[in-house]
Every structure is written in C-alpha cells, then in structure tokens.
Amino acid sequence: xxxxxxxxxxxxxxxxxxxxxxxxxxxxxxxxxxxxxxxxxxxxxxxxxxxxxxxxxxxxxxxxxxxxxxxxxxxxxxxxxxxxxxxxxxxxxxxxxxxxxxxxxxxxxxxxxxxxxxxxxxxxxxxxxxxxxxxxxxxxxxxxxxxxxxxxxxxxxxxxxxxxxxxxxxxxxxxxxxxxxxxxxxxxxxxxxxxxxxxxxxxxxxxxxxxxxxxxxxxxxxxxxxxxxxxxxxxxxxxxxxxxxxxxxxxxxxxxxxxxxxxxxxxxxxxxxxxxxxxxxxxxxxxxxxxxxxxxxxxxxxxxxx
Amino acid sequence: xxxxxxxxxxxxxxxxxxxxxxxxxxxxxxxxxxxxxxxxxxxxxxxxxxxxxxxxxxxxxxxxxxxxxxxxxxxxxxxxxxxxxxxxxxxxxxxxxxxxxxxxxxxxxxxxxxxxxxxxxxxxxxxxxxxxxxxxxxxxxxxxxxxxxxxxxxxxxxxxxxxxxxxxxxxxxxxxxxxxxxxxxxxxxxxxxxxxxxxxxxxxxxxxxxxxxxxxxxxxxxxxxxxxxxxxxxxxxxxxxxxxxxxxxxxxxxxxxxxxxxxxxxxxxxxxxxxxxxxxxxxxxxxxxxxxxxxx
Numbered sequence: 001x002x003x004x005x006x007x008x009x010x011x012x013x014x015x016x017x018x019x020x021x022x023x024x025x026x027x028x029x030x031x032x033x034x035x036x037x038x039x040x041x042x043x044x045x046x047x048x049x050x051x052x053x054x055x056x057x058x059x060x061x062x063x064x065x066x067x068x069x070x071x072x073x074x075x076x077x078x079x080x081x082x083x084x085x086x087x088x089x090x091x092x093x094x095x096x097x098x099x100x101x102x103x104x105x106x107x108x109x110x111x112x113x114x115x116x117x118x119x120x121x122x123x124x125x126x127x128x129x130x131x132x133x134x135x136x137x138x139x140x141x142x143x144x145x146x147x148x149x150x151x152x153x154x155x156x157x158x159x160x161x162x163x164x165x166x167x168x169x170x171x172x173x174x175x176x177x178x179x180x181x182x183x184x185x186x187x188x189x190x191x192x193x194x195x196x197x198x199x200x201x202x203x204x205x206x207x208x209x210x211x212x213x214x215x216x217x218x219x220x221x222x223x224x225x226x227x228x229x230x231x232x233x234x235x236x237x238x239x240x241x242x243x244x245x246x247x248x249x250x251x252x253x254x255x256x257x258x259x260x261x262x263x264x265x266x267x268x269x270x271x272x273x274x275x276x277x278x279x280x281x282x283x284x285x286x287x288x289x290x291x292x293x294x295x296x297x298x299x300x301x302x303x304x305x306x
Numbered sequence: 307x308x309x310x311x312x313x314x315x316x317x318x319x320x321x322x323x324x325x326x327x328x329x330x331x332x333x334x335x336x337x338x339x340x341x342x343x344x345x346x347x348x349x350x351x352x353x354x355x356x357x358x359x360x361x362x363x364x365x366x367x368x369x370x371x372x373x374x375x376x377x378x379x380x381x382x383x384x385x386x387x388x389x390x391x392x393x394x395x396x397x398x399x400x401x402x403x404x405x406x407x408x409x410x411x412x413x414x415x416x417x418x419x420x421x422x423x424x425x426x427x428x429x430x431x432x433x434x435x436x437x438x439x440x441x442x443x444x445x446x447x448x449x450x451x452x453x454x455x456x457x458x459x460x461x462x463x464x465x466x467x468x469x470x471x472x473x474x475x476x477x478x479x480x481x482x483x484x485x486x487x488x489x490x491x492x493x494x495x496x497x498x499x500x501x502x503x504x505x506x507x508x509x510x511x512x513x514x515x516x517x518x519x520x521x522x523x524x525x526x527x528x529x530x531x532x533x534x535x536x537x538x539x540x541x542x543x544x545x546x547x548x549x550x551x552x553x554x555x556x557x558x559x560x561x562x563x564x565x566x567x568x569x570x571x572x573x574x575x576x577x578x579x580x581x582x583x584x585x586x587x588x589x590x591x592x593x594x595x596x597x598x599x600x601x602x
C-alpha cells in the first residue's frame with residue numbers, strides 16, 4: 001500500500017493479489033484461499049473454526065422454491081426454526097426464540113424492499129419471523145416489520161432480515177448495508193462506503209440487534225446498478241447468526257464463487273467491500289477472518305458453493 | 307429564462323415525446339400509473355444507491371412507464387435520455403450479459419430484460435418475470451421505441467484505436483470516471499488514473515493465441531494530463547519510473563501476470579493484466595500505431 005502526499009492510504013489491486021489488503025477478506029475476492037481451505041497445523045480452516053469467534057448457520061432446502069419461483073412458506077418456516085435451534089443449541093423452536101426475544105420487547109423486523117433493485121426480502125420469510133416473535137409473547141402492535149421509515153429508536157430489539165445483493169457501489173449488500181436507512185444521511189454511505197458499519201453503532205441502534213436472519217433464497221450476483229435477471233439464482237438458503245461481519249464475509253464468499261462459476265473465469269466483486277474489514281478491524285463489530293468463523297451447514301448440499 | 311427553467315422545459319418536452327411513442331395499452335397490459343420523469347437532480351428518488359452510475363455519464367433524465375395486467379408480470383419501461391450518443395452507448399456497455407438481439411444500434415435480452423441503445427437514448431424494458439407473453443410484449447415495446455427513434459448515433463471514436471482481432475465479444479466498456487472503472491475493474495482505491503468527466507476510457511478484453519489480456523485505453527484532454535496520470539500509475543501501481551518518452555518496461559504482478567503502461571501524446575494504453583509478455587507488447591504497439599495522428 002502506498003500513501004499520497006496527504007498520507008492517505010492507496011489500496012491497489014496488487015495489494016489484494018499479495019493478500020495485504022482487507023486482511024483475510026482477500027481470500028473471498030481474489031481466491032488466495034487454497035492454503036486456508038487446506039487445514040493448517042494450527043487447526044485453522046476457512047469457515048471451519050473449531051474454536052470460533054463467530055458461528056453462522058446456513059440451511060438450504062430444495063423445496064423452498066417451487067415452479068415460477070414461488071416460495072413455500074411452510075418450508076421457509078421449518079428452515080428458520082431448524083437453523084435457529086442449531087444456532088441456539090435448543091431442541092425446541094419456542095425455547096430457541098425465547099433466547100433472543102422477550103415478551104416485553106418492542107421488536108423491529110428490518111427487511112429490505114428496494115423498489116428499483118427488486119431483490120426484496122421474501123414475504124414468507126418476514127411472516128415466519130413475525131409469527132415466531134408473536135409466539136414468543138410479543139404483542140402484535142409491538143412487532144414492527146418494515147424497511148424504510150422503521151421507528152428503530154422505539155424498538156428494544158431488532159431482527160436484521162436482509163437479502164444478498166452484489167452492489168455496484170458498495171461491493172455487496174447484506175446485513176451491514178441493510179441498516180443504511182437508519183442513518184441520518186444514507187447516501188453518505190454509498191460510495192465510498194468504508195464506514196458503513198458505523199450505523200450499527202448509532203446510539204439508537206447499538207446493541208439492539210438480537211438476530212440476523214438472511215434471506216438467501218434468491219440472491220443476486222451481477223454488476224448492477226439495476227438487476228439483470230440472468231444474475232439472480234435460486235440458492236434456496238436461509239442464514240442465521242448474530243455477527244454481521246461474519247455473515248457478510250460468508251455471503252461475499254458464496255457470491256464470489258457463483259460469479260466465477262457463471263463466467264467460467266475470475267470475476268472479482270468490485271469495488272471491494274472494504275466496509276466489511278473496517279467493521280471488523282476498526283469498529284469491532286465482528287470477524288471477517290474466515291479462520292475464526294464456524295459455518296454450520298444444514299440441509300440440501302447441492303451447489304452449496306462453500 | 308433561467309438555465310434550470312430552460313432545462314426543465316427541455317426535459318418536459320422530450321419526456322412528452324416518449325409518452326406519445328408508448329401505448330396506453332399493449333397485449334392486454336395497461337398503463338398502471340402516472341408516468342414518472344427523473345432528472346440529474348432527483349435521480350436518487352428513483353434509483354437510491356445506484357443513480358451514481360448514470361450521473362457518471364451525461365445523463366439528462368429517465369422517463370418511466372409501468373404496465374400491469376392482472377396476475378401477469380408487471381412491465382416497466384425506462385428510457386434514459388443522454389446528451390450524447392457516445393454516452394448512450396457507454397451506459398449500454400455497463401452490463402452486457404445476455405443474448406444479442408437485432409434492435410436499435412445494439413440490444414441484449416436476458417430473462418425478461420431488454421436493453422438497447424439508439425441515437426442518444428438507452429432503453430431498459432423489464433418484465434418482473436419472464437413468460438412467453440411478457441417477452442413478446444417487452445420486445446414489441448422495444449420495437450416501438452426504436453422505430454420512433456430513426457436517427458443513429460455514433461459510437462465513441464476511441465474504439466477505432468482498438469485492434470479488432472482477438473477482441474472478446476461484449477467485453478467493451480466505455481466510461482469517463484473512477485466510479486465506472488471501479489464498477490468493472492478495481493485498480494486502486496484512489497483516482498490514480500486522474501479520470502474525470504472530461505476523460506474517455508475504454509476497457510476491453512483480448513484473447514489471442516490462448517492468452518488473455520485486459521486493457522484500459524484512456525484519452526485525456528491534454529498530453530500534460532496524460533503525463534501526470536502515467537507517472538502516477540507507474541509509481542503507485544507498477545512501482546517503476548517513467549522514461550522521458552513515456553514508456554516503461556512491463557512489470558510482473560504478484561499473480562505472475564504482466565502489466566504495462568504506454569503514453570502516446572494525450573492517450574494512455576494500459577495493459578492491466580496478461581499472462582503473456584509478447585501479447586502485452588504487441589497490443590500496446592498496435593494501439594500506439596492506430597493512435598498516430600489522433601493527438602489533436
């Protein structure tokens with residue numbers, strides 16, 4: 001990395017090739033991961049940490065999406081319950097939800113419904129979450145499922161429910177990007193977006209996120225800015241965790257692998273989502289180091305890509 | 307009349323032409339809401355978090371009409387008015403994945419989405435889901451717009467400097483600024499190539515004799531600006547010094563590929579990456595020759 005006269009660091013593509021940029025996140029973008037996928041003598045394996053800093057559960061079900069891309073609500077409910085039981089270590093779905101939501105909470109279910117990009121959180125995913133939050137004892141009028149205009153200040157608990165989109169300005173949009181409309185000036189975080197994770201630390205947001213439930217049923221891996229339907233694929237997945245940095249890192253890797261498969265050659269996500277490593281190194285919101293993440297995979301394994 | 311008022315009037319006049327080109331109803335799809343028009347000032351009301359890509363070109367406004375038909379997929383027509391045909395072509399090259407179709411001056415269709423450019427417009431027509439009926443209607447709408455835009459625009463003249471042999475189909479990208487370069491190829495976090503609305507840039511991929519190369523060709527307003535950018539790229543990216551004649555030796559990158567930069571007057575020829583050193587040198591030489599006499 002070089003510095004300009006004003007001492008601003010310039011990160012170049014060569015820094016990624018050397019593995020010197022964005023720390024271990026480089027492996028998700030530039031394939032510098034062979035040594036990490038092979039288990040090292042220290043026991044560190046990418047997304048297979050034995051003593052993890054963060055755990056992420058990915059569940060997939062072939063029947064989650066039917067003809068005409070119709071989402072099966074019952075299967076989605078089953079997937080979320082099963083993933084949450086695994087994540088929480090509980091055998092019973094109600095007990096699993098009770099670990100994260102209290103009956104006295106006011107719960108914001110923050111989904112994404114970007115009108116122009118059209119990669120929305122699927123309604124069955126939102127419905128399944130709202131249903132379980134209600135069953136956890138939260139009155140319906142204290143469950144606020146919304147995208148724009150969410151009154152997050154009055155929420156005592158937030159459930160972050162993003163989709164997965166490769167994004168032309170930020171690189172990728174998953175859990176960190178999903179809170180962008182909580183910021184007083186959202187456009188400030190589009191490009192460059194290094195400090196996107198700051199939104200997680202706003203006084204009215206900080207510490208409220210109890211769960212992240214990612215709708216990975218139909219992610220988007222194309223260049224944008226608007227959607228090209230050719231770049232959307234049925235992945236049939238739901239991902240659950242509490243570490244937004246780890247979740248974004250896993251999703252980045254999956255999208256990167258998908259892009260390479262689609263083109264049949266390297267097609268790095270660009271611009272590099274520097275905000276993920278910044279959220280790790282500077283904001284301490286979680287880990288972007290694949291060797292510190294334990295990815296638990298459940299269900300359908302075909303074309304899981306990770 | 308103020309400049310902004312005059313622009314508003316021009317937009318309103320052009321938008322009304324688009325409104326008259328498009329039908330109120332087609333194949334059972336009916337106009338479902340009032341037409342929308344967004345200019346440079348309010349593009350983010352329509353594309354919040356993506357409008358920057360259009361603003362990086364000489365985008366004037368976008369006209370939007372939506373069609374609905376019961377449970378059938380919604381169809382959205384977007385006509386982007388640019389102030390030059392070169393930039394209409396440039397926006398079209400932002401994403402070229404899909405099947406070529408014969409429409410306008412270049413068109414691509416993919417899974418319910420039709421994109422084409424003609425004269426100074428770039429058109430996107432998308433059905434929420436692809437069905438045979440929706441595809442047919444999308445194509446009909448495209449044909450209507452193309453037929454009502456009889457004039458042809460010119461592609462960027464800079465393209466003539468590229469050798470045609472070995473140029474990978476659909477790899478060409480035309481743009482001006484860093485935000486566009488970064489959306490296609492990450493070179494650096496800062497604007498080391500000194501790209502600006504006044505620069506013209508082409509990204510292209512070549513495949514020759516089983517070797518591949520990615521190149522960036524930039525035209526600057528002046529030779530002195532090209533010289534500054536050349537020096538920055540050489541020092542910051544290649545970590546090399548520029549010789550007085552503006553050429554440096556190709557450098558081997560960390561992945562074993564080669565990269566080089568050559569200045570030809572107000573033009574810079576960058577081979578961003580290639581496995582083969584001879585291809586690197588040959589492409590630079592061929593483009594240099596084609597650029598002879600284009601320095602004015």
